[in-house]
Amino acid sequence: MRPDAKVYVAGHDGMVGSALVHALRARGFTNLVWRTREQLELLDQRAVRDFFLAERPDHVFLAAARVGGIIANNTYRADFIYENLTISANVIHAAHESGVTKLLNLGSSCIYPRLAPQPLKEEYLLTGALEPTNEPYAIAKIAAIKLCESYRRQYGRNFVSVMPTNLYGPGDNFDLESSHVLPALIRKCHEAKVRDDHAITVWGTGNPRREFLYVDDLADACMFVMEHYDEEPFLNIGCGEDLTIRELAELVAQVVGFRGGVRFDESKPDGTPRKLLDVSRLRALGWSPKVGLQAGIAKAYNWFLEHAAPRVHAQAD
Numbered sequence: 001m002r003p004d005a006k007v008y009v010a011g012h013d014g015m016v017g018s019a020l021v022h023a024l025r026a027r028g029f030t031n032l033v034w035r036t037r038e039q040l041e042l043l044d045q046r047a048v049r050d051f052f053l054a055e056r057p058d059h060v061f062l063a064a065a066r067v068g069g070i071i072a073n074n075t076y077r078a079d080f081i082y083e084n085l086t087i088s089a090n091v092i093h094a095a096h097e098s099g100v101t102k103l104l105n106l107g108s109s110c111i112y113p114r115l116a117p118q119p120l121k122e123e124y125l126l127t128g129a130l131e132p133t134n135e136p137y138a139i140a141k142i143a144a145i146k147l148c149e150s151y152r153r154q155y156g157r158n159f160v161s162v163m164p165t166n167l168y169g170p171g172d173n174f175d176l177e178s179s180h181v182l183p184a185l186i187r188k189c190h191e192a193k194v195r196d197d198h199a200i201t202v203w204g205t206g207n208p209r210r211e212f213l214y215v216d217d218l219a220d221a222c223m224f225v226m227e228h229y230d231e232e233p234f235l236n237i238g239c240g241e242d243l244t245i246r247e248l249a250e251l252v253a254q255v256v257g258f259r260g261g262v263r264f265d266e267s268k269p270d271g272t273p274r275k276l277l278d279v280s281r282l283r284a285l286g287w288s289p290k291v292g293l294q295a296g297i298a299k300a301y302n303w304f305l306e307h308a309a310p311r312v313h314a315q316a317d
């Protein structure tokens with residue numbers, strides 16, 4: 001990327017998009033473009049097309065998506081498939097029409113078959129049935145991969161996809177109904193500590209295994225891929241290590257300083273039993289993460305204390 005390249009970050013105000021903006025600025029990119037949802041509705045095909053033709057960005061990070069944890073995915077199934085399909089189709093097609101030099105499309109590790117061998121290699125895509133709780137979201141993300149591949153094959157576009165593992169960090173969603181597990185556990189442990197509760201309640205059996213990546217590491221990996229990788233096959237982005245939800249709950253409790261116990265609510269779904277990415281391709285290209293899980297949880301907790309906890313308390317008052 002030239003230092004003066006015009007870079008559009010779709011989804012700049014989400015957790016991933018804001019980490020990308022931060023990473024771009026830290027590397028000296030100043031010609032950045034974004035729009036709030038009020039300014040540009042990404043579900044509106046004509047508005048997206050007009051925006052791309054007017055701005056003509058050189059590089060695009062497609063980090064806009066409707067995202068959420070296991071219950072949100074399972075409950076708002078139509079919204080998750082419709083919004084993600086439409087955003088991807090609108091942005092990728094407009095990027096093609098306006099002649100974008102390179103686009104990086106962000107997907108998710110839930111694109112892989114529920115019972116695929118672990119760790120998940122990129123080539124396992126479309127080799128088996130998906131996890132039912134997030135199948136609509138996963139289908140939309142698979143379609144986005146295929147959009148990028150197809151515009152590359154038919155029109156020679158340099159559109160690349162990456163599949164991040166479970167992400168966490170500043171700007172995360174801490175709403176207990178719609179969030180992912182890690183921010184939910186930070187909030188549950190914090191509130192239990194403040195209230196001096198005996199235990200927190202964790203959904204499911206605690207046995208599923210998940211891998212987590214701090215969002216600044218993801219942004220760094222995206223910059224690396226944008227600058228160094230122009231091939232068709234998509235790339236996994238993760239740390240290559242996972243742990244059980246029970247172990248995660250214990251680690252979060254330790255970082256937050258909650259000394260009570262953990263209860264499991266088995267009426268809530270476990271989701272896929274394991275979702276560990278094989279990250280050997282990205283490692284072989286020369287990228288690896290910097291923030292360990294414990295240090296990352298401490299950073300995320302500090303962000304929660306400064307930004308989200310006051311709001312949470314204000315809502316409860």
Ligand code: GDP
Binds near residue numbers: 070134181210
């Ligand atoms: P997933 O990776 O798509 O399954 O999404 P989540 O991050 O929402 O959930 C990961 C795992 O954590 C699942 O097995 C959940 O049942 C479990 N889990 C335990 N407690 C919670 C919680 O409070 N919130 C969420 N979202 N998941 C939880």
